[in-house]
Amino acid sequence: MPPMKVLVPVKRVIDYNVKVRVKADGSGVDLANVKMSMNPFDEIAVEEAIRLKEKGAVEEIVVVSIGVKQAQETLRTALAMGADRAILIEAASDVHTDIEPLAVAKLLKAVVDAEQPGLVLCGKQAIDNDMNATGQMLAALLGWSQATFISELSIDGDSATVTREVDGGLQTIKVKMPAIVTVDLRLNEPRYASLPNIMKAKKKPLEEKTAADYGVDVTPRLTVVKTAEPEGRKAGIKVGSVDELIAKLKDEAGVI
């Protein structure tokens, strides 16, 4: 099989190190002036695409991001890591607007129809909405096979063998190509972009589109009624010894 094109959707999310704050009026999480980064799972997907290209199994890596204009920065990061070309689909103007997985999947389907990749590598979940849905939805819309939560991938002609991280342990399945693959954390360790590559990435092509260009309606199906702080948990006490701990667990907490 000749080398193929890979599509990698990358989402701009709040950096995983940032302490998230719920807005006082309950309307959402405060995203103004906080550090934003590429979704960690998507970095792993980009890395995997680059490794496939380095092995000669992939010819071109196209990265796509859907959201606000600022998602350009996320795309530039992916280009600096080693992706070849980027597509930004502007679908919102307010940084607080999240595009739902169903709408994202519809837009990605349109991109797949246009670009004809042989493989789509998604993250398993976006760490903001924690939905874990987009890859599976895209596979459904395309009628393609899906391989989710993978920690190993090997492509062999018109099929791919993957190891999936599941509740019971590990599952290996073989899927027909073209496939949608969603990656888990232990697949690889993503590289950092070097300074020269960051400079080079500025010249790589980045196409700007809108949701309307693809004729996709991104109106949410779920209305956010409110966003609240979780119930807090107070720090308890420090015990001075193992004996004291055992006594507390027996007499005070009654859990052993």
Place this chain on the structure above:
Amino acid sequence: MAVLLLGEVTDGQLSVDATAKALTAAKMLGEVTVLCAGAKAAEAAAEAAKLDGVKKVLVAEDASLGHRLAEPTAALIVSLAGDYSHIVAPATTDAKNVLPRVAALLDVMVISDVSGVVDADTFERPIYAGNAIQTVKSGDTVKVVSIRTSTFEPAGAGGSAPVETVSAAANPGLSEWVEDKVAASDRPELTSAKIVVSGGRGVGSEENFALIEKLADKLGAAVGASRAAVDSGFAPNDWQVGQTGKVVAPDLYVAVGISGAIQHLAGMKDSKVIVAINKDEEAPIFQVADYGLVGDLFTVVPELTDKL
């Protein structure tokens, strides 16, 4: 309203705990029909029929359904979907694999990891690793929902629902099962255990993890791990607790050599009592622990195991 609940069936066996917890949530939405699918599922269906409040059980047996592959399982659910206002499943890796595919085929959104049912259209779910709880109202005709089992009590036994056979949908033939690597263990299952003992990077090696396992066995507990411990090869992937691992809420959670990163807390901070053992008194885990013991785990854990 009619609810289709996907029973958690693995190799012909019903996971009663996960299914019964999702059933508690499903019953708040309407009359519940449980679907048990597998290469063999009759035994699982008989088990499901005994759960309290189940109206009917559907059993689908077909070789294509044997290994929880997403495509044939989703096709089956979609073929039955017309009769239901809600399609519900416990938020296991199997359901997270299948339900979004079902939702997209029905052109509706999926609502993942629901931790609270407000009404038939309105649900609470954690976002940002549990740093916020979002309430969403669905405008879709069919609600496809996965239930975070750690927040619901299991429905009881005592039911005797009728069991009906349904046929599998045509297998799209897109994927095939190769192998499962499942570690057999006599310990309780992580997500249903009353006590969980977890080890982190501080444990230092796979060999040292025996300390954690001994303490767990003394307590009759399940064993968990942080991502760092799993990544370092100290513990298998299915022990990982957290935002991207399992979510647990036991009566007692003992965190040993775990710093308490927000992604780890996401998977255990609803435990009733939390104990932290860590040599760093500044470790963030102490901010959520009911009982903190500052000390070297290599002396504290053996002493604790001995004295229990």
